[in-house]
Structures are given as structure tokens and as C-alpha cells.
Amino acid sequence: MRSAELESYLAECRQLTLREIREIIPKQGRNRTRLYDLILEYPLRSAKALRPALCVATCRALGGHLESVLLSAAVLELYHNAFLIHDDVEDGSESRRDGLTLHRQQGVPIAVNVGDAMLALTLEPLLDNMRTLGLGKALRILQVVARMARESAEGQAIELEWVRDGNWHLSDADYVRMVYKKTSWYTFITPAIVGCIVAEAAERQTVALRKFASLLGIAFQMQDDILNLTAERERYGKEIDGDLWEGKHTVLLLHMMRTVQAEKRRTIETILAKDRPASLATAVPSGGDGACADGAALSRVLDDLKTRGDLSLAGWRAIRAAMQSSSVHSNGVKTAEEVQYLIDCIDECGSVPYASQVAQRWASKARDVFDEVKDWLEPSVHRDFLEGLVDFVVRRDH
């Protein structure tokens, strides 16, 4: 399937999914809140709707019906968007899908609650499945979704602990274990299994498609890491180099850390231990974080004043101490030069071509599995879409 056809398959699924999501959102009575408008905020931005499309394509390629799978596909998209909102808070991300992240726009309190509300809305449609799909299928879908929610939280926990502990001594195998939980399970494995359940796939078909999905998920996340560093801002919709500012454990950064000279590695660890600049925290429109001042900007002003003699050394020390006492733990904030240094090291170590190669290898494993599966699937646009995903995940530029 050519790229344009794949995009149009995605776009069509996205429209169908959005219609379902609007149906899921409760109609409001007199206690009207903006909550349900905010739930649509991320889904209405330029999203790929990859998860519902994979779910629909799997189901239909196995002979299942669109109307049987669409509600579950929409629920997976709701889950995805809820995870995005909470992940953006957790990672301190600035932008998402060509706009501010929800917590930058609405504040952390409202964003966390919008995510919770989306999670809350997933349960009723999955129970409604009992009427349309019958008890057995509905239950199996509920069980898979329960596992998915758990795997995702575990994957996120693993990475947050690495961040907190400044743990950079990690192999590709460590990375893959984390990504399998954090990305593959909800982005690929669950949509594929749900499609299989609805279409009544045979056990060995489900096993194979699940394996296909797991492998694709790894390749997809590696490409995501690469795009975050290399893609142009307009195209990708996330802040470029955001992963470096946030100190995320990407396949690129881990490769560079394993490859770079020892003395550089110590410098890099110092940089990675620093926070990103506080523009995030300061722009939050409400809540306890409001009174934060940007440490880096303040520091520059203070240094200028001291140099010009507008501020005595004693005064400078007193202000620094006041800043210090209110951010005791901080290792300072990263500068643009430091992030550029990280990029230079990544280039020097050849980590982008390395990551690209590894991503291709995972995609190629996925292709091998697909070749075994292919004959079971009906020749159709749906089967072509699944096959096209293999190239898409590693060749996409957004």
C-alpha cells in the first residue's frame, strides 16, 4: 500500500472514531462543565488515529465487521489520549500535535482530571459491548484492556524511575522491555488483539498477529525517538529535541551513552541530571506552581546587575541563597548549548543511523511474521493496510 493510501485509510478511520467518541461523551444537563469539551481537545488535533485504524484493519482483514469493532476502537483512542495527557504532565512536555500540551493550556490540575475523566468514560462502552458482541467477546476485550492499562503504567513507572535515579547504563534489551510495556501494549498489541477477538480469529492467528504487533511497536517507538530529534517542527507537532530537554531514555541517547568516551559521559550525565528550564511551570495558568520564577532568567539578571555594580556581592549572595533554599534539590537547568552538546555527541557516535538500523531490524522481524499471517487474511485494503504499516512505522516522517 502506498503512503497516500495508507494516510487516507488512517484519515477515514479517524473520522469514524471521532464520531464514536462524540457518542461516548455524555450529553450535559444543568451542571455543564468544560470537561467534555476538553476531552475532545487532543482527539480533534491532527492525530493519526493509528490505534483505531490498526484495530479496525485487523478485524476486517479477518472477516469481521466494521460496526462490531468501532466502539472498542474508539475506546482505545480515548485511552491513548488520556495517556498522552498524563504523560505530557509527567514528562513536562511543552507541545503536542501542533499546540500547547493540555497542562500548559489549562494548568496541571484540570489536565490531570481531564485524563481521569477520559479513563472513566472507557468502562461503560466496553460494558455495552455485551449487548452487541455477546458476553464472551465483551469479557475478553475487558480483560485485554485491563492488562493494557496495567502494562502501560508499569512501563511508564520503569522509565520514570530511570529518570529519577539518573540511570543511563542501560542496554537495548532494557529499552525494549520498557517500550514493550509502555508503547507496544497499548499502541499495537491491544488494538490487534481486540480486532482478533471481534473477528473470532483462531488462536494461532491471534498469537501471530500479537507477535506482529509487538515487533511493530518496538520499531515504531525507535522511529519516534529518531523523529523527535530529526523531524521538522511543523511536520511532527511535538517540540523538537523535546526528548533531550526532558532527558528521556531514547534508543539514541542510550546508544550514545554506551559509545561515547568516558570523560564526555560524565559531562553528559551532569547535563542530563539538570531540569529543563521552568517555562513549563511558570506558564501554568493556575494552581500552586504559579509563583515559580524561572531560575535561569533570574540568574542572568542577577549576574548582569552584579557586573554593572547595581548589586553588591553580599546582595547577590543573599538572593542566590533565597533562590537556593526554595529549590534545594535542583541541579540547575539545561541550556540550549548543553542540549546542542548532547546532539553533537549523538552525531559523533552515529546514534541516529544506529537507531535507524535497529528499528529496521525490528520492522523486518515484523514483516517476517506478517508473511506467515498473510494467507489467512482476506485480500483487501485492510490486509494491505496492515502490511503497509511495516514500512510506515520506520519510514514515516510524523
Added chain:
Amino acid sequence: MRSAELESYLAECRQLTLREIREIIPKQGRNRTRLYDLILEYPLRSAKALRPALCVATCRALGGHLESVLLSAAVLELYHNAFLIHDDVEDGSESRRDGLTLHRQQGVPIAVNVGDAMLALTLEPLLDNMRTLGLGKALRILQVVARMARESAEGQAIELEWVRDGNWHLSDADYVRMVYKKTSWYTFITPAIVGCIVAEAAERQTVALRKFASLLGIAFQMQDDILNLTAERERYGKEIDGDLWEGKHTVLLLHMMRTVQAEKRRTIETILAKDRPASLATAVPSGGDGACADGAALSRVLDDLKTRGDLSLAGWRAIRAAMQSSSVHSNGVKTAEEVQYLIDCIDECGSVPYASQVAQRWASKARDVFDEVKDWLEPSVHRDFLEGLVDFVVRRDH
């Protein structure tokens, strides 16, 4: 039921619930994370376990069995603790159950994820109910829990919007509508309904017990508001006057705002529009908020330096501007004097006795409903516990 007996009923249910929660938490393999230790953090602190106790007591007073209801009761306690973690983030709370709030202890990123993980763990046990309770009961419980999650998020959304919009012109009826969603649904209504479902209560019994629970929930939250202002720190386990620092819409504050003279009201609105001091944000051990400086402390140092001549007026202005530009939206932070001013106004308006009276009125409505229900219930410690709750919710000191 005397207070000591009620406490011991609660304590016993708490032990049983904790045992269930430990069973629900997955055993870990090689990808061990601290996630599942952190899930136990709040439940292991000095919690009342009111929700599981109400669920168990309702079930058993209707002739149901402990072993049938315990898993669902534990799930409700998990939900409660997940809500607490996220609410503490959303409200910027400092302490919870005699300790730091989870986000103060672990950082916002880990705390949000621990809450999500707890929510993720609720689904599998509710599906397991099918084996032990049968399909019908298990499904009804799932439906009630789905509604509960939605009502709670809507209630939280209503209050967060009031906070964000600085909306203080609210009646007791507005407050009750918010609290019904935010507190009654998950603290009282759902535990009672789940108890009814497991014990196969008749429809009119369920309707009556649900009404009893709704009314108790309102009284309970009003008493919670009062305790937050009046209780001694050691006993209550939350920061005292925390609601005032956070600018929460308590029954006390809303009464005061309706009662106080117009010119004072304007002063109060200015105070309430201010953030709480940023000690919260600054103590968070990781994430983007790390570089925050405490605006109030810095301001004092700057003013001192200017007075002493250590800092020129131009310098003072430059620093203030740097602070300003990095917290454009901020209305400044509340001081202890300003919070004391709020307390004085609350005293002056008689808002504590007013709230106490209104809470008694809701409790007394609950008692009237209980008197209708009582004859259907088996004379037992469980029935006595339910009856004892009426006094407990408005007389408790923690």
C-alpha cells in the same frame, strides 16, 4: 453504636481490605519497579477505610456474606486512594494522613502514574467477580463503578473550574450539587449500592439505602470542611487551614462570602485569587517544576536589600521584571496574615456554627431515611454500624 465500637469495626474492615489489596497487587518478576510499593503508601497510612466498611456493613446487614463483598470493597478503597493521589496533585496539597502527599514525596510525575496504576488495577478484580458472584451481580457492580468514576471526575471538574474562574458567588445548593458528585458518589453511594447488589437487596431497599448514603455524603463533606479549619493537626492528618491556602470552595467559605460586608468581600476575593506559597512546587524532587523559586521569600530578600542600599532601584526593578515575566499570570502568593484574615472573617460571620448546623440538618435527614430502612436490616453489629455512621459523620474529629 458507641464511638469506640465504630472505630473498631472500621479497624477490622481496614485490615481485611488491606489483605485484599495486597492480593490484587501483581507479584513482580524481573522488571521490578517501586510502583507497587508506592501503591500501598496511602492505604498503609492511618486511613479510616470508611468506604470498604460501609460496603461490608451494608451487605452484611442485608444478609450478604463478607467473603462475597470483600474484593469489591477493596477495589473501592483502591479507587479512593487513586483519587486522593490525583486530587492532592490537583489541589497542590502538602500533607495527607500524617505524612507528605505522594507528589511532595516522589514528585508529580511518579505520583500521577501511581494513581493511574491503581485505577488500572481495579478492573481485573471486578471482572473476577463474575466467577464468584455470577454474571448479573458482577455486571451491575461494574456499571455502578463506571458511573462513580464519571461522577467523581465531573464533580472535580466543577470545583476546579470554580477555582480557575475565581467563582465565589455560589449557594449551598451549588455546593451540594458539586459535593454530591465529588464526594457522595464514591464515598457513600457506591459502597452502599455495591453492598446492596451483593446481598441481593430488593429494589426499594436499594433506593432507600442509596438515598441514606447520598445524604450522609453531604453531611460528611461539610464536617470535613469544618475539621480542616478547626481540628488539631496531629489528630486530622491533613495540613490545617489547607483548604484556605488552596482556596477551596468549602461550605464555610461560601457562607462567609455570602454574609460578609461588600468591601471586605473584595479584599477576600483578592486574597483568594492568590496562589499558595510555592513550597509545594519547589520541594518536588524531579521534573520541570524543579527550578522554581519561591516568589514570596525572594520578594522579602529583594525588599530588604533595597532598603539597606545593597540593591539599586534600577536593579530591584530589573529583578522584579525578570520574576514577573516568568510568572506572568501570578497574582502573588497568600501570606499567613492573609489566611488569618480569612479565618477572622469566617469567625465574624459565624460560618463554623452555620456549617455545623447545616451538616446536622443533612445528617438528620439521613437518620430519617435510616429509620425507614432499619426494620429491613438484620439486628446486628453491621446495622448498628450503619446507624452509628449518622452521628459519626458530623461528630468525628478526624
